[in-house]
Amino acid sequence: MDAGSTARDSIRDLEARINQDIIGQKRVVERIVIAMLANGNVLLEGLPGLAKTRAIKSLSQNLESEFSRIQFTPDLLPSDVTGGEILRQDGQFEFRKGPVFGNLVLADEINRAPPKVQSALLEAMEERHVTVAGKRYDLPPLFMVLATQNPIEQEGTYPLPEAQMDRFLMHVRIDYPSDADEVKVMRLVRAESATSGSGKEPPPKITQQVIFDARAEIDRVTTKDVVENYMVALIAATRRPAALGDKLKNWIAIGASPRGSLALDRCSRTYAWLKGRDYVTPEDVQAVVHDCLRHRVSLGYEAGADGVDADDVLDEVVKQVAVAV
Template sequence: MEELKAKVEESHGRINAVRQEIGKVLVGQTKLVDGLLMGLFTRGHILIEGVPGLAKTSAVKAVADAVDAAFKRIQFTPDLLPADLVGTEIYRPQSADFVTRKGPLFRNIILADEINRAPSKVQSALLEAMQERQVTIGDQTFALPDPFLVLATQNPIEQEGTYPLPEAQVDRFMFKLLVDYPSKSEEKEIMRRVGFENPEEVRPVITPADLSATFDLIHSIYMDEKLRDYIVDLVCATRQPGEVDGDLAAWIRFGASPRATIFLSLAARAWAFLQGRTYVTPQDVKQIAPDVLRHRIIASYEAEAEDITTDTIIERLFERVEVP
């Protein structure tokens, strides 16, 4: 444990350097930055939801710029084709053969801007890349670079020209982060930086090798067997809500998949790591669970009629499931 503690303390120098670089262009939004860092260090895809103008794209670009890795922003539109993402085979008449031209997905970090504006064929192509970290072009399969991370944004208030994401794809996002408006002091600082000064440039301060080492380190964070049972109890309670609370049974139509259990255990260790600890506490699980579960629980029609959100359902779960 002492050796692990020393490694965690050493790695926090890199984390602080990344935070400092992101802070050059992003004011506040601490929870968003923490979520992006956890996704970065655990290779977990992230869905970011917020109204326009809250610096979702700027935050993702700042994180990508702080990593010495290949980055590509893809603007999702209704006329986007799968070949625009994965690439295609091009016929060469001179040699009478086909050559494969790889698409923009062959990068380490992908910003899928306004992901819900693309049709289902595009989402299906992205689905293989997110889950298998590979793409198929013609009859050939190509592995994507390591690390490969999709950071997607979507606007919750504009429905015209958008397509609901398939549940299978939504489930592959490790986190769903909600971005809120800044405070008055933060907004004043934003105005000062953007309106009266030249923005600073974000420098790369961490490499893909550092990300891999941090990923291995997070896997070494200690989690007690009772906490593992607690995570399983939480997730299973979303599938059999009637066993813990009568209201929950009426509010939940479908519960979370086993992928939620995997991601929640990994996210809790990542959160403990960000706090500089070598072990996970029940509070770590509670802190990160809403971001892992909110897009995996499908509320019932009764809950929607009563304006009960999935975050409210998760709060009730915490009240009903016994903490170790």
């Protein structure tokens, strides 16, 4: 593979543009790009004000795409997501598309709506189409749900069903920026306010074809048997934790589903491609394993009693599972 491929250069340019808008969240931006190139959906979790929505808007502003936003509220209906049929004056029914038919769909504060509305996204996220009144409507070739949620401990939130969590390729957590980065954020917002309405032309948007070309190159990234076995071993450790000791046995209640293996494979190959390689290393797997599995591992009550979260559990799994040579 050409290390200087046009598609990769364009994707790196896209990352750089978003990082100019989102200070101190390079890892989050990289994960969003990985999920998009891997043709998956991403769930961003963090406290209010950590630029979750801003990151997604910046992606849409720099990529040739149709952006749509669904603000999830307790009174939202499933038809507000998928759309529905309306009766025209001539007595015929016409399907009016909902916001889910965009290229980049921002599902904002997804865990503030009841489960019935959350589930309205399931078919779209997995099958890439919706069915209304018995008719199927396909979604565009470039389609991605970028959902944000506040920590479930906050008031007015509904935990996402396990089936829907599993539909997200990656679950990315956003932390506070460093003090130095926060100073840069203030300066950025101040500069934006001062230059608003200046008439400065934004750079040309990156075309959707770049995304499709990048995906074609990623499909050619190779994974050796030893790395495939390593991925499966990580997944197996979450399903049979007793083999790694009583600590993990007590912490893990339910292991990752087969979607976890598929997510590791797709994201590892994408990560390797972004780094300019046409093969996957164990380090590539370790770089994405937390984002691919933290929402696919259910913890037992002893984990809570020990003050352990999913990331701590995965740290232990990675520590104990060796790469077979």
